Amino acid sequence: MDPTVVGTRQSRRDDVLDAAIEVFHDKGYAAASIQDVAERVGVLKGSLYYYIDSKEDLLSHVFDTSDEQSRAIMEGVTEMDAPALEKLRSFVYEWSLWHLSNLERASVYFREWRHLDGRQQGAVRRKRREYEGFLIDLLEATKAEGQAAAGLDPRYVCFFTLSALNGLPSWYRDQGGDSAEYIAGAYAEMVVGMVRGTAAASRGRVRG
């Protein structure tokens, strides 16, 4: 096949995926239809089936491509020749920036996984554990290099941080003001500060 045609087809497939993300975000996946996606792309519904099989197929693509992008960020960090604390800073910066640059995609990712079939839900859970494991390993390495507070519990820093990042899309749109780069920088510094500054959570010490 003519490579120009292949390129055009791939680019058209990307347009369809982008439109699907917008529609799923605006209407919610359950209420969205292939017809809505076709209208957003500006083509007849029938011609969409040249690029996709079904609505389920589109949702599945959103998850797969998002996971590829996250994996690329992790690989970039892994390849850095730097102390663990700097890798941690970069990971939080890059992943915050991903959330802020993909508000609709990230919202669909965190909200609509219930609509995936059982096999794919299992895959999402495995990916989530992979992200958690990557971050926990970075935190353990930071501790091993003497750059983290001694009593720090990497598992809870991980959950705290991932939840905070997942929340970015839901408040960012309304707040305005600072650039995504500034906010990603602030988030990276907050995690580094937390890692360096947190004492152990001693049982019973805090007012209950």
Place this chain on the structure above:
Amino acid sequence: MDPTVVGTRQSRRDDVLDAAIEVFHDKGYAAASIQDVAERVGVLKGSLYYYIDSKEDLLSHVFDTSDEQSRAIMEGVTEMDAPALEKLRSFVYEWSLWHLSNLERASVYFREWRHLDGRQQGAVRRKRREYEGFLIDLLEATKAEGQAAAGLDPRYVCFFTLSALNGLPSWYRDQGGDSAEYIAGAYAEMVVGMVRGTAAASRGRVRG
């Protein structure tokens, strides 16, 4: 009216609200019915209307009572005779514990606000800004008392922390192990560590 009867009626109303929270959590608000709630309580659907007006009314009660509980936590913290950093620690501890002790209620609160009517959605947004304002004020006071890193941006610490807390219900159930009190303590220490240890997010400093 006989106070025993009033007490019983109030307690029965609480049972109905608890059942509604479970049903809304398990089935999702949109798919849940008054019939489901009646079955969970163990009464006929008709007798539920002695306690509530409608499904919308039940959802509205979930939000109102949750906001009352959050307000009680904020009032308790405000009345503490302690430095701002200790108040901050207590607030994060108590509110984390609330999320961990009310997993289903907190999930419904964060997931189902779209189903409230316009007036109530406005009220939810105002409450959210109230919580944000309370936390930002605490962070500003901590800075004013010289207990926070100089360059700390209270607004982003606030969003980071509230998102992290909102995420508690979604991962806690699967993780097991530590008690809610231990995790709330770890969260409180992480926020205190972040406040004390975070440098300013200098623009352009972080690898982009």
